Amino acid sequence: MPGTRDTNRTRYLLALLVLAAITLVTLDEKANGGGITHKVRSVVQEAFAPVQRETHSLLQPVGDFFSGALHYGDLKKENALLRDELARQQEVVLSAQDAETENQLLLQNDHLDYAGSLPRVACQVTDQSAPSNFEQTIDLNCGTHDGVTVGMPVVSGAGLVGQVNFVSGDTSTVMLVTDPNFSVGVRLDIAGDPGVATGGGQGRPMTVNPLDTPVKLEKGAVLETSGLSNETFPPGIPVARVVATIRPAGALQPQFDVQPLVDGYTLQYVDVLQWSRQ
């Protein structure tokens, strides 16, 4: 009965592959970001990085063409908005000096010089090579050789970009604030009431859950990292802007939808803050 033998062989093979996959998942979970699976990932990513860079630059025109074709309507709208913006900017150009001075003062008042005293590594964004729609990450051209380690916060001029979650010798991967795995402690108001902001997935707002007393937040309010003890981020980094208050059925206090201040996919350069949990 060759047919039955073949079917049995295929079933045994499938069972073997499933078992191997589950073993790998278990090993990786137990290693918790280290171990043999991490080393293999690191070696594979480092080996692929130069080929990826070359292929990416080679295929960039093709990608841009398709990206432009797929988002033609958005580009037209964006173009119109930019024309409007340019016209407005020309009107206010005379008061630019005053605005800049005022802006400097406001930045100081709002503590936006959050990374001032922290050592940092300037990195270039090389790719967004996550192969899955369930992962929001970007790749950087700096790694352990530059002093980057897992867990370090990543920022741009506008605020928090994400956190290093994988690092090899010359490259690192940043989990963006929009990734559903990402969470950060935020300060909800001047009094310092804490909350936790969690990523909602690409194109979706983050969600903030207050930890203590019910809090009222105005639409447009900017939330910053809380920097509480054992927090994985230093205090005062702008994270997101409040866009809506939501009241889940049965919940005692409201949640907030907040829009991240930085779109990690549009960045070319970022700073990795060499800061570790206090």
Add this chain to the structure above:
Amino acid sequence: MAKPGLVWVRLVLLLLLGILLQTTLMPDLQLREVRPDLMLLITICVGLTGGPEQGAIAGFGAGLLTDMFMTTTPVGLCALTMCLVGFIVGSLRGAIMPEVRSLWLAPGAALVATAGGVVLFVLLGVVLGQSQLSAGGVHHVLKIAIIEGVWNAILAVPTERAVSWASGQVTRSAELAASGASRPGGR
């Protein structure tokens, strides 16, 4: 038919090319923030042309390669998902529609199997402790499943041809085109 050793060498090359395109070109092909999944598509096409055994092995390899570039899910999760998808597609192809000869077979199978694969990935992930995969809710998962399925259906015909070249087989579409061309008055 090509020699089995040569077939596997070609399939490995195809998978390496697949992961390279998946991590470089595919991020630019985003429709409503969803991109195609070439590795899942290659797995489905191998299942269609090579049967459950080849589908399962190629799926395991494709998934393992994908796992190497994922950083928020454990190594093995994609391998487990794609291995099952390759096996199921190969088994259904043999059991339900062995004689189906249609140009629409590959796109249709890619649409359904990709959507099923995405849902299976999330379900297995949640069972294995990756609850963040379902954090966006059922609608979010279904949106990704459907758009990714449409993307893969669009890319199915060229991918099926590439897989058939690797397997040393003639694709359904090429076969139909050839028979149409050789028939008197055929178009």
